[in-house]
Each structure stands twice: as C-alpha cells, then as structure tokens.
Amino acid sequence: MSESVLKTSEDKMSKTIDSLQRELASIRTGAANSSMLDRVNVDYYGAPTPLNQLASITVPEARMIVVTPYDKSSVDSVLKAIQMADLGVNPTSDGTLIRITVPQLTEERRKEFVKDARKEGENAKVAIRNVRRDSNDELKASEKDGNISEDELRSLTDDVQKLTDKYIAEIDKICDAKEQDILAV
Structure with a gap:
C-alpha cells in the first residue's frame, strides 16, 4: 500500500515534468520552432x-x-x-x-520570455509540492488507520521528500537550460 503511494507520487511528478517541457517548448527562442x-x-x-x-x-x-x-x-x-x-x-x-x-528577438523581449519560462517553472514546482502534500496526507491517513507504523510513516515521508527534491532540482535544470536558450543571441 505504501509503495503504491510512492509510485503514484513519482508518476504524477514525472507527468508534471513532461507538462513543463511542453509549455516551455511553446515559448519562443531566437530560432524558428x-x-x-x-x-x-x-x-x-x-x-x-x-x-x-x-x-x-x-x-x-x-x-x-x-x-x-x-x-x-x-x-x-x-x-x-x-x-x-x-x-x-x-x-x-x-x-x-x-x-x-521569425524576427530576431530584442533584449527586452528575451527578458519577457525568460520571465514566462520562470513562471512556468514555478507553476511546475507548485504542482510537485501539491503531489507531496497529497502523498503525505495519504500516508498519515494510512498510519492513523493502523496500516503502517509511525516509523514507517517517517521513513516514507522522507522518501516522498527525496522524490520532491529530485524533481524540483530537475525543474530548475530544465528552466536554466531554457533561459540559456532564450538569452543566446
């Protein structure tokens, strides 16, 4: 039961990353796409x-x-x-x-696109944190029902936090790469 919570969390976080990449692909860089x-x-x-x-x-x-x-x-x-x-x-x-x-981007327009990319990244981070919250709530309910012990709850919430940290770092990496792509002249 508890392993399924982790698997579900990882699936949802992975889908959030896919969604972020689709959104960032539609933000214009200097080249035609x-x-x-x-x-x-x-x-x-x-x-x-x-x-x-x-x-x-x-x-x-x-x-x-x-x-x-x-x-x-x-x-x-x-x-x-x-x-x-x-x-x-x-x-x-x-x-x-x-x-x-596709015209050459001005410096001002590039900065606007970077802001848009960062905003999409923040939205993805919020989605990841919501998945973490839902998973932790589900685990706490499971512990309250007596399906897992308090030690297992602590261990599993730590695992959920590690997943969250991993995916947030990936979002930062994706956003940094998009920012470099936008700012490249």
Missing part, C-alpha cells in the same frame, strides 16, 4: 481546431516556418488564426501556403 504554433487554434467550419491537425508545419530555415494547409480553402482562416495568436510574428500568404519569418 514549429512548437511555437502548438497553441494556435483555427476556426475551421465553426469548430476550434489545432493548427497541426489542419496543416503541415515545416522549418526550412533557422528563421522561417512554412505552414501548408491540407485544405487550400482554409488558408485565410489559418492566416487569421496565426495573426490573432499574438506570437510576435507577421505571417504572409501566397494563396497556397503561409510563410512566417
């Missing part, structure tokens, strides 16, 4: 649809993204959705495909 468009939803026949389901997204050059809609009649709605997404880019269309030139 197709994951910048992950949060773009297109109004396609009245239904909000993720852009990557409506179009092929390629990165032919370091500063350019090419979006080729599968349905040529949706080019205008895709173009409008990219403009409305407030990505700091200006897409252009030739009627069949959309080119997005």
